[in-house]
Amino acid sequence: MSETASNPVDERVKRISPLRRALIRPELGAMVGTIAVFAFFILFAFDSGMFNSQGVLNWATVSAQFMIIAVGACLLMIAGEFDLSVGSMIGFAGMMIAIFGVTIGIPMWAAILLTFVLCIAIGALNGFIVIRTGLPSFIVTLAFLFILRGFTIFLPQLIERKTIIGGIREAAEGDWLAPIFGGKILGGLFVWLGDAGLIATFERGTREGQPVVDGIPMLIIWALALVVFGHVLLTRTRFGNWIFAAGGDAEAARNSGVPVTRVKMLMFMFTAFCATVFAICQVMEFGSAGADRGLLKEFEAIIAVVIGGALLTGGYGSVIGAALGAVIFGVVQQGLFFAGVESSLFRVFLGVILLGAVILNTYIRRMITGER
Amino acid sequence: MNTRSSHAPIIQMRNIEKHFGPVIALAGVSLDVYPGECHCLLGDNGAGKSTFIKTMSGVHKPTRGEIVFNGAPMNFETPRDAMEAGIATVHQHLAMIPLMSVSRNFFMGNEPVKRIAGINFFDHDHANSVTMSEMRRMGINLRAPDQAVGTLSGGERQTVAIARAVYFGAKVLILDEPTSALGVRQTSNVLATIDTVRKQGVAVVFITHNVRHALAVGDRFTVLNRGQTLGTAQRGQITPDELQDMMAGGQEMATLEGSLGGTV
Numbered sequence: 001m002s003e004t005a006s007n008p009v010d011e012r013v014k015r016i017s018p019l020r021r022a023l024i025r026p027e028l029g030a031m032v033g034t035i036a037v038f039a040f041f042i043l044f045a046f047d048s049g050m051f052n053s054q055g056v057l058n059w060a061t062v063s064a065q066f067m068i069i070a071v072g073a074c075l076l077m078i079a080g081e082f083d084l085s086v087g088s089m090i091g092f093a094g095m096m097i098a099i100f101g102v103t104i105g106i107p108m109w110a111a112i113l114l115t116f117v118l119c120i121a122i123g124a125l126n127g128f129i130v131i132r133t134g135l136p137s138f139i140v141t142l143a144f145l146f147i148l149r150g151f152t153i154f155l156p157q158l159i160e161r162k163t164i165i166g167g168i169r170e171a172a173e174g175d176w177l178a179p180i181f182g183g184k185i186l187g188g189l190f191v192w193l194g195d196a197g198l199i200a201t202f203e204r205g206t207r208e209g210q211p212v213v214d215g216i217p218m219l220i221i222w223a224l225a226l227v228v229f230g231h232v233l234l235t236r237t238r239f240g241n242w243i244f245a246a247g248g249d250a251e252a253a254r255n256s257g258v259p260v261t262r263v264k265m266l267m268f269m270f271t272a273f274c275a276t277v278f279a280i281c282q283v284m285e286f287g288s289a290g291a292d293r294g295l296l297k298e299f300e301a302i303i304a305v306v307i308g309g310a311l312l313t314g315g316y317g318s319v320i321g322a323a324l325g326a327v328i329f330g331v332v333q334q335g336l337f338f339a340g341v342e343s344s345l346f347r348v349f350l351g352v353i354l355l356g357a358v359i360l361n362t363y364i365r366r367m368i369t370g371e372r
Numbered sequence: 373m374n375t376r377s378s379h380a381p382i383i384q385m386r387n388i389e390k391h392f393g394p395v396i397a398l399a400g401v402s403l404d405v406y407p408g409e410c411h412c413l414l415g416d417n418g419a420g421k422s423t424f425i426k427t428m429s430g431v432h433k434p435t436r437g438e439i440v441f442n443g444a445p446m447n448f449e450t451p452r453d454a455m456e457a458g459i460a461t462v463h464q465h466l467a468m469i470p471l472m473s474v475s476r477n478f479f480m481g482n483e484p485v486k487r488i489a490g491i492n493f494f495d496h497d498h499a500n501s502v503t504m505s506e507m508r509r510m511g512i513n514l515r516a517p518d519q520a521v522g523t524l525s526g527g528e529r530q531t532v533a534i535a536r537a538v539y540f541g542a543k544v545l546i547l548d549e550p551t552s553a554l555g556v557r558q559t560s561n562v563l564a565t566i567d568t569v570r571k572q573g574v575a576v577v578f579i580t581h582n583v584r585h586a587l588a589v590g591d592r593f594t595v596l597n598r599g600q601t602l603g604t605a606q607r608g609q610i611t612p613d614e615l616q617d618m619m620a621g622g623q624e625m626a627t628l629e630g631s632l633g634g635t636v
Contacts, residue, residue: 237494238483241476241479253481256481368523
């Protein structure tokens with residue numbers, strides 16, 4: 001801010017008010033939304049059990065699920081592409097874990113690593129086709145939405161004659177890698193909190209005296225770690241600048257020496273990575289893989305990202321915003337359940353908030369670029 | 373203009389011919405540019421200006437003719453080669469991304485990094501301070517380096533692109549019609565920028581079809597017409613009307629020959 005050499009200052013440029021400057025942050029809408037959502041449920045559903053330890057764990061887990069896929073979708077969207085195959089990828093990855101680890105019976109750590117390699121390779125294939133053909137990623141990944149879902153239903157029927165494969169928890173018993181996805185941490189802290197009477201404990205049965213919530217699921221740790229990683233990558237590294245540039249104007253970015261192809265490929269692969277993390281955490285928790293897992297998750301990820309302030313056209317957005325979008329999503333979905341509201345109304349809410357977010361984002365975009 | 377006698381030309385284009393199949397786009401064009409001069413390349417649409425500067429910046433390879441850069445014959449295989457040698461082109465449709473901040477745009481593809489705990493981080497402080505000071509040198513006071521490029525006027529965007537090219541070591545700066553889409557005030561800002569850059573010793577090739585813009589900053593003027601050069605004139609040796617006539621087709625060539633010093 002140097003207004004000292006005052007002569008060339010353009011007198012037609014108005015001072016920008018702090019409010020307007022704050023509005024130009026992509027995550028502002030999501031911040032306001034998050035506060036509003038919490039305020040609403042604290043006012044109207046505080047006694048419903050939503051804010052005791054189980055309640056918090058409940059919506060925090062759901063939010064963390066959304067967060068994991070939203071981080072991938074967010075970076076990919078800022079890089080100018082979509083991935084509609086995220087939901088199918090979740091189902092597919094879970095099924096692969098079950099087939100490798102249960103049906104074939106290789107050690108769970110190897111099943112997990114194999115699944116990662118396979119799914120990231122499919123993500124790379126998505127990216128390769130989009131970049132090579134120049135087709136919209138919308139269409140290419142829509143094709144993979146069906147291809148992957150089809151295989152997810154077909155393979156278990158072919159191999160096991162059923163669409164749900166169980167026994168994953170047993171297969172993961174004693175494995176060194178599986179707890180990183182399915183485990184819980186800080187158990188001791190929760191025991192202490194329970195003993196101190198700060199959180200609820202079981203009052204009868206075999207687990208009497210133990211806290212109802214016995215640790216933080218690794219799912220939540222993954223979500224927070226991915227958000228921090230995505231945010232730092234996007235805002236604090238040169239690669240982050242390339243992500244913005246690739247999505248803002250791929251041609252201009254190429255002219256300036258940005259490796260646009262590499263950036264987009266890596267973002268497709270990262271999105272697949274996030275979907276696989278989601279899937280592995282889920283199958284470890286449920287102990288089974290189902291052919292219908294992850295249905296509609298691609299849209300939920302995109303909605304969280306858009307609520308977080310990213311532009312559908314690319315080049316603009318925030319990982320923190322997407323994470324807050326995921327929190328709004330999770331809190332409202334579970335909050336309505338706690339408040340005893342008919343759950344179908346959640347979809348109405350979703351549609352309304354999506355529309356509102358897109359309109360707000362368009363307005364913010366005009367403010368940034370000065371378009372009319 | 374004593375730069376001509378005291379310096380060697382930084383780039384010389386000798387009898388450049390470029391054929392596209394049966395079409396002769398350039399039929400032997402010669403031009404030399406000295407450090408610190410603004411050499412205006414004028415011509416009507418279709419005169420071959422674009423082909424000529426694309427040859428200079430490594431996009432096209434000349435069919436015949438020679439490019440001498442810094443005293444040595446040069447063969448640019450790709451635009452990247454020319455860029456690395458120090459020939460930068462600022463296009464009419466700029467390499468600027470409106471949604472990104474000025475400093476992010478300024479360093480796009482050349483981001484400064486700072487190592488913290490073995491990880492390379494984008495050095496925003498450095499990028500911001502360089503952007504602010506480079507823009508101030510060009511006479512533009514940014515409100516803040518994180519201001520989006522989209523909020524800048526067309527002239528200011530041109531200036532950011534020029535400042536960026538100069539900062540990253542351009543010795544020859546090719547400006548492809550930088551003023552054609554601008555208003556009067558913005559045009560004068562860009563012309564002032566060209567003057568600033570020239571005084572830093574950068575050779576500027578300024579492509580335009582506006583004689584008044586050319587005469588405002590140009591040291592020398594080369595007119596292209598139908599793939600041929602109609603000669604290079606020094607500042608002060610030619611009037612706006614004469615330049616205009618040459619661009620229009622050289623009907624007055626006979627009367628011009630004298631004033632052009634036989635270079636036709």
